[in-house]
Amino acid sequence: xxxxxxxxxxxxxxxxxxxxxxxxxxxxxxxxxxxxxxxxxxxxxxxxxxxxxxxxxxxxxxxxxxxxxxxxxxxxxxxxxxxxxxxxxxxxxxxxxxxxxxxxxxxxxxxxxxxxxxxxxxxxxxxxxxxxxxxxxxxxxxxxxxxxxxxxxxxxxxxxxxxxxxxxxxxxxxxxxxxxxxxxxxxxxxxxxxxxxxxxxxxxxxxxxxxxxxxxxxxxxxxxxxxxxxxxxxxxxxxxxxxxxxxxxxxxxxxxxxxxxxxxxxxxxxxxxxxxxxxxxxxxxxxxxxxxxxxxxxxxxxxxxxxxxxxxxxxxxxxxxxxxxxxxxxx
Amino acid sequence: xxxxxxxxxxxxxxxxxxxxxxxxxxxxxxxxxxxxxxxxxxxxxxxxxxxxxxxxxxxxxxxxxxxxxxxxxxxxxxxxxxxxxxxxxxxxxxxxxxxxxxxxxxxxxxxxxxxxxxxxxxxxxxxxxxxxxxxxxxxxxxxxxxxxxxxxxxxxxxxxxxxxxxxxxxxxxxxxxxxxxxxxxxxxxxxxxxxxxxxxxxxxxxxxxxxxxxxxxxxxxxxxxxxxxxxxxxxxxxxxxxxxxxxxxxxxxxxxxxxxxxxxxxxxxxxxxxxxxxxxxxxxxxxxxxxxxxxxxxxxxxxxxxxxxxxxxxxxxxxxxxxxxxxxxxxxxxxx
Numbered sequence: 148x149x150x151x152x153x154x155x156x157x158x159x160x161x162x163x164x165x166x167x168x169x170x171x172x173x174x175x176x177x178x179x180x181x182x183x184x185x186x187x188x189x190x191x192x193x194x195x196x197x198x199x200x201x202x203x204x205x206x207x208x209x210x211x212x213x214x215x216x217x218x219x220x221x222x223x224x225x226x227x228x229x230x231x232x233x234x235x236x237x238x239x240x241x242x243x244x245x246x247x248x249x250x251x252x253x254x255x256x257x258x259x260x261x262x263x264x265x266x267x268x269x270x271x272x273x274x275x276x277x278x279x280x281x282x283x284x285x286x287x288x289x290x291x292x293x294x295x296x297x298x299x300x301x302x303x304x305x306x307x308x309x310x311x312x313x314x315x316x317x318x319x320x321x322x323x324x325x326x327x328x329x330x331x332x333x334x335x336x337x338x339x340x341x342x343x344x345x346x347x348x349x350x351x352x353x354x355x356x357x358x359x360x361x362x363x364x365x366x367x368x369x370x371x372x373x374x375x376x377x378x379x380x381x382x383x384x385x386x387x388x389x390x391x392x393x394x395x396x397x398x399x400x401x402x403x404x405x406x407x408x409x410x411x412x413x414x415x416x417x418x419x420x421x422x423x424x425x426x427x428x429x430x431x432x433x434x435x436x437x438x439x440x441x442x443x444x445x446x447x448x449x450x451x452x453x454x455x456x457x458x459x460x461x462x463x464x465x466x467x468x469x470x471x472x473x474x475x476x477x478x
Numbered sequence: 479x480x481x482x483x484x485x486x487x488x489x490x491x492x493x494x495x496x497x498x499x500x501x502x503x504x505x506x507x508x509x510x511x512x513x514x515x516x517x518x519x520x521x522x523x524x525x526x527x528x529x530x531x532x533x534x535x536x537x538x539x540x541x542x543x544x545x546x547x548x549x550x551x552x553x554x555x556x557x558x559x560x561x562x563x564x565x566x567x568x569x570x571x572x573x574x575x576x577x578x579x580x581x582x583x584x585x586x587x588x589x590x591x592x593x594x595x596x597x598x599x600x601x602x603x604x605x606x607x608x609x610x611x612x613x614x615x616x617x618x619x620x621x622x623x624x625x626x627x628x629x630x631x632x633x634x635x636x637x638x639x640x641x642x643x644x645x646x647x648x649x650x651x652x653x654x655x656x657x658x659x660x661x662x663x664x665x666x667x668x669x670x671x672x673x674x675x676x677x678x679x680x681x682x683x684x685x686x687x688x689x690x691x692x693x694x695x696x697x698x699x700x701x702x703x704x705x706x707x708x709x710x711x712x713x714x715x716x717x718x719x720x721x722x723x724x725x726x727x728x729x730x731x732x733x734x735x736x737x738x739x740x741x742x743x744x745x746x747x748x749x750x751x752x753x754x755x756x757x758x759x760x761x762x763x764x765x766x767x768x769x770x771x772x773x774x775x776x777x778x779x780x781x782x783x784x785x786x787x788x789x790x791x792x793x794x795x796x797x798x799x800x801x802x803x804x805x806x807x808x809x810x811x812x813x814x
Contacts, residue, residue, distance in 0.1 A: 182594020338728040348763040351486040
C-alpha cells in the first residue's frame with residue numbers, strides 16, 4: 148500500500164512538473180474543422196508557420212459540438228498551455244466565464260470581443276476587404292448585376308455583404324447587388340447543394356460575379372459558378388486555386404497572422420482589443436497565378452488606390468455591426 | 479414575372495426535389511414493410527461520401543454510384559440486422575445509423591484524403607453531366623454559337639425554353655428518380671411481391687400463416703430502401719455537387735420522411751409531395767419572385783419551414799388522416 152502511495156505520489160509530482168514546464172501554446176478550432184479551406188485552415192496555417200520558424204510545438208483541439216467549448220478551454224488551461232488561441236465568435240460567452248478562473252493564462256479570441264484582463268480580442272475589418280473585392284466584382288461584371296451568398300444569417304456575415312455592396316456601388320452606382328443567406332442554423336455553413344442552387348438562382352437574375360462568405364457552403368457556390376462559366380470570389384483563405392481562371396479573387400482575412408503573432412508573443416502577451424484591418428495587413432485580396440489573367444492592371448490600380456485611402460483613413464467603409472444597418476444594401 | 483423565370487424556378491424545383499423523391503420512395507418501401515426508417519439521412523450521407531470518394535479514386539462516376547449504393551445497403555443491412563433479426567427498436571437503430579454515418583464519413587475522408595473531411599473536387603467522367611435531349615438547346619449549341627447558353631435560351635420560344643431548360647439538361651439520375659415513381663407503384667400494387675410486402679407491414683402474422691417468410695420480405699424491403707438512398711446520396715455528391723462535404727445532406731433525409739407522411743405512404747402522392755417541397759425550397763431561393771407574385775415580401779425563413787408546418791397540419795388530421803402501416807415499428811415475433 149505504501150509502495151502504491153509512493154508510486155502515485157511520484158506520478159503526481161511528475162505530472163505537476165510536466166504541467167508547469169510545458170508552456171506550449173494551444174489552438175482551438177471552431178466547428179467547421181481544421182481543414183475547412185477557409186477560416187480555420189487560415190488559423191492552422193498561422194500555427195504551422197510558427198512551428199516551422201521556431202521549431203516549437205503546440206496543442207490543438209477541434210470542436211465537434213457546442214457543448215465541448217468550456218470543457219476544452221478548461222482542459223487546456225489546466226494542463227498549462229499558454230497562450231490559448233481560439234477561433235470563432237461562438238467562444239465569446241464561454242471565455243468570459245472561463246478567463247477569470249485562470250488569471251495567469253493568456254487567452255486570444257479571434258472574431259469576438261471579450262472584456263477580461265487576460266484576454267486579447269482580435270477582430271477583423273472584413274468590411275474593408277469586402278469593399279475591395281466588391282470593387283473588383285463591379286469592374287469585372289458585364290451585366291451590372293453581382294451576387295453575394297452568405298452562410299448563416301448573423302451580423303458578421305451581413306458585415307461582409309455590406310462592405311461588398313459599398314465597394315460595388317463605389318465603382319458602378321447603378322449596379323444591382325443580390326444578397327442571399329443560406330440559412331439561419333449552423334447547418335447553413337455546410338450545405339453546398341443549397342449554395343449551388345442559390346448561385347444558379349442569382350445567375351438567372353443576371354448576376355455574373357458571385358461572392359461567397361459561407362464556409363463549406365462556399366465550395367458549392369464556387370463550383371456552380373465554375374460550371375455556369377461565371378466568376379466567383381472566395382473568402383478568408385486564398386481559394387483562387389479551387390477553380391483556376393474562374394475565381395476572380397479571394398477576400399483574405401489574415402487569421403494566420405493573428406495566430407502567428409499570438410504564438411510569437413507567447414505567455415503574458417499584450418491583452419486588450421486589437422483590430423486587424425487594411426492598415427495593418429489584417430485583410431486584403433488575393434492575387435496569384437490562378438487569377439492573374441482575370442485582374443486587369445486598371446482593376447488592380449483602382450483597388451490598390453482604394454486600399455491606400457482606407458488604410459490612411461481618407462475613405463471610410465460603413466461597418467454593418469456598428470449600427471446594424473447598411474446604406475448600400477437592404478437585407 | 480416572365481415565363482422564363484417560371485421555368486427556371488421549376489428547373490430548380492426538379493433538382494431540389496430529386497434527392498427528396500429518391501429518399502422518400504426508399505422510406506416508402508421500408509415503412510410499407512413495417513420497418514420505420516429514420517436513418518434515411520445517414521444512408522444518403524454515407525452514399526454521398528462513398529460515391530464521391532470512389533468516383534474520384536477510379537475516375538468513373540458509375541463505379542462511384544455503385545460504391546454509394548453498396549455503402550448505403552450495408553447500413554440498411556445493419557438496420558435490418560438490428561431491427562428485424564434481433565428485434566431491436568427501429569427508431570433507435572435508425573438514429574444510430576445517422577450518427578454513425580455523420581462521424582464515419584468525416585473520419586474516413588480525413589484519413590483518406592486529408593482535406594478536412596471532404597473529397598477532392600471531381601472532374602470529367604468522375605461526375606454526372608446533364609443529358610442533352612434531342613433538339614434541346616444545350617451547352618454544345620452554346621459552344622457552336624460561341625455565346626452563353628443563357629442568352630440562347632432567353633431568345634428561344636416559350637415551348638423551346640420549357641423543353642430545353644426544364645425537361646432537358648438534367649443528370650441521368652433525375653430521370654431514374656422520376657421513373658422510380660411508376661415503378662414503385664407497379665411493384666407495390668401490381669405484383670405478388672408488392673402485395674406481400676404491403677401485407678407484411680399491415681399484418682405480418684397473416685403473411686407468416688400463408689407460409690411466406692416475414693423476415694425475408696422485410697430484408698428485401700430494407701435492401702430496396704438502401705439502393706434508393708444510395709442513388710439519392712450519389713446524386714448529391716456527384717451530380718449536383720462535385721465531391722463530398724461533411725454533413726452535406728443537411729436534413730434532406732428528414733424532409734423526405736416528412737414528405738412520406740405528407741404523401742400518406744403512396745408513390746404518386748410522394749411525387750407530388752416532394753415536388754411541392756422542392757418548389758417551396760426553390761421559391762425560398764427566389765424571394766424576389768414570391769414578392770412579384772403576391773405583392774408583398776415573405777420572410778425566407780417562413781418558406782424554409784413550410785414543409786414542416788404542412789406536415790404537422792397533415793399529422794394533426796386537418797387534411798384527411800395519415801395512417802401509417804399498422805405493423806410499422808413492431809418487430810415480428812413468431813408465436814410459439
